[in-house]
Amino acid sequence: MATSRPFVSPSFTYETLEETLDIKPKGAELFIGIPKETSFSENRIALTPEAVSVMVANGHRVVVETKAGHGSSYTDKDYSEAGAKIAYDKKEVYECDILVKSAPVSDSECELLKYNQYIISPIHLAVMKSEILQKMMDKKITALSFENLKDETGHNPIVRSMSEIAGSAVMLIAGQYLSNANNGKGVLVGGISGIPPTKVIIIGAGIVGEYAARTALAMGASVKVFDNDIYRLKRMQNNIGVRMWTSVIEPKILAKQLKTCDVAVGALSSDGGRTPLIVTEEMVSQMRPGSVIVDVSIDRGGCFETSEVTTHEKPVFKKYDVIHYGVPNIPSGFARTASQAISNVLMPLLLETAAEGGVDKLIWYKINIRSGIYLFKGSLTNFYLSERFDLKYTDLNLLIASRR
Numbered sequence: 001m002a003t004s005r006p007f008v009s010p011s012f013t014y015e016t017l018e019e020t021l022d023i024k025p026k027g028a029e030l031f032i033g034i035p036k037e038t039s040f041s042e043n044r045i046a047l048t049p050e051a052v053s054v055m056v057a058n059g060h061r062v063v064v065e066t067k068a069g070h071g072s073s074y075t076d077k078d079y080s081e082a083g084a085k086i087a088y089d090k091k092e093v094y095e096c097d098i099l100v101k102s103a104p105v106s107d108s109e110c111e112l113l114k115y116n117q118y119i120i121s122p123i124h125l126a127v128m129k130s131e132i133l134q135k136m137m138d139k140k141i142t143a144l145s146f147e148n149l150k151d152e153t154g155h156n157p158i159v160r161s162m163s164e165i166a167g168s169a170v171m172l173i174a175g176q177y178l179s180n181a182n183n184g185k186g187v188l189v190g191g192i193s194g195i196p197p198t199k200v201i202i203i204g205a206g207i208v209g210e211y212a213a214r215t216a217l218a219m220g221a222s223v224k225v226f227d228n229d230i231y232r233l234k235r236m237q238n239n240i241g242v243r244m245w246t247s248v249i250e251p252k253i254l255a256k257q258l259k260t261c262d263v264a265v266g267a268l269s270s271d272g273g274r275t276p277l278i279v280t281e282e283m284v285s286q287m288r289p290g291s292v293i294v295d296v297s298i299d300r301g302g303c304f305e306t307s308e309v310t311t312h313e314k315p316v317f318k319k320y321d322v323i324h325y326g327v328p329n330i331p332s333g334f335a336r337t338a339s340q341a342i343s344n345v346l347m348p349l350l351l352e353t354a355a356e357g358g359v360d361k362l363i364w365y366k367i368n369i370r371s372g373i374y375l376f377k378g379s380l381t382n383f384y385l386s387e388r389f390d391l392k393y394t395d396l397n398l399l400i401a402s403r404r
Helices: 049-057 076-081 130-138 157-178 207-219 230-240 251-259 281-285 296-300 330-356 359-365 367-372 383-389 396-402
Strands: 031-034 061-065 085-087 098-100 118-121 142-145 199-203 222-226 245-247 263-266 292-295 316-319 322-325 373-376
Touching: 049 061, 049 076, 049 330, 061 076, 076 085, 098 330, 130 373, 130 383, 142 367, 157 207, 157 263, 157 292, 157 296, 157 322, 157 330, 199 207, 199 251, 207 222, 207 230, 207 263, 230 245, 251 281, 263 296, 292 296, 330 359, 359 367, 359 396, 367 373, 367 396, 373 396
Parallel strands: 031 061, 031 098, 061 085, 098 118, 118 142, 199 222, 199 263, 222 245, 263 292, 292 322
Antiparallel strands: 142 373, 316 322
């Protein structure tokens, strides 16, 4: 049986199909709320009026609770002129899709949170409560912490900025309590010609330790640094450009140096959990009367056994006639500078969030942001918190992949 060939029209042509790509959505309009902080002796605000004006100019809405910026010397008028709406009811601020805070979420604030909200704030691991975390999980909150937020280079920009402020402020604080004005022993930090310089001991060669050493050296003090990480000690000397007295942490050597020092600074950092106790009560008891301890690491437990958490209202106490300064949030005492530093990080991040199409899209496209996420749609994605409070841990990468 003969078969005829199929007829093909001369006008018939083959066309290749376009490749389907993962196209980014158009930019999203953000609805941002900035509440007034009422806890943790917090004076900072997460976005300055200058940052708010940039957000508003880019088509985003910003609601600021009245007097939210007073601790940083920003008035409601400053924010109103920047284009923000001033809210006189706290509930109105908590109706926003994204909350930007400079203090951790408190018990009272948990009740005001709405479902599927986004929160950008510090977490303060040392004082985090399981009840607060559970309430946030129940409301399907997505939360990003200042402490763990990383930039594209792998550094923590907000932590670094706050550490620089804390380190620079340490010697100013110590000088304040060494003076007669605060019933100190009347010693000038640094000294003058013909008088031996003030002796400063710094425990920890991280960012706080480095900036404390810079300030102390600039004042003319004699600085000695202890750290168990040789690389950090070398890096500090290279960054400062001055040959300093450095040592690994050996109890006998440390105790000997503490006996004759005027200022001791606790600047040890901890990747997770409590800061190790380095200075025992016995070592503190042998220090000079009137000397000053500034324990910057008190927010993670402190590295001095005699340290206790204090407040900006009552920052010091005496033990063994040694002045102890244990305020966990030193940058809050320099609130305007700290607010500007935080705002410099968060404003570009929020603009990038809008450009990517929202927080969820940002988390998908920017892998470095994921390190800061400790809650995603109510699921706990921080392993340290899950272990500490015995809660279920879920890998963030798996959660994101399952939602695509």
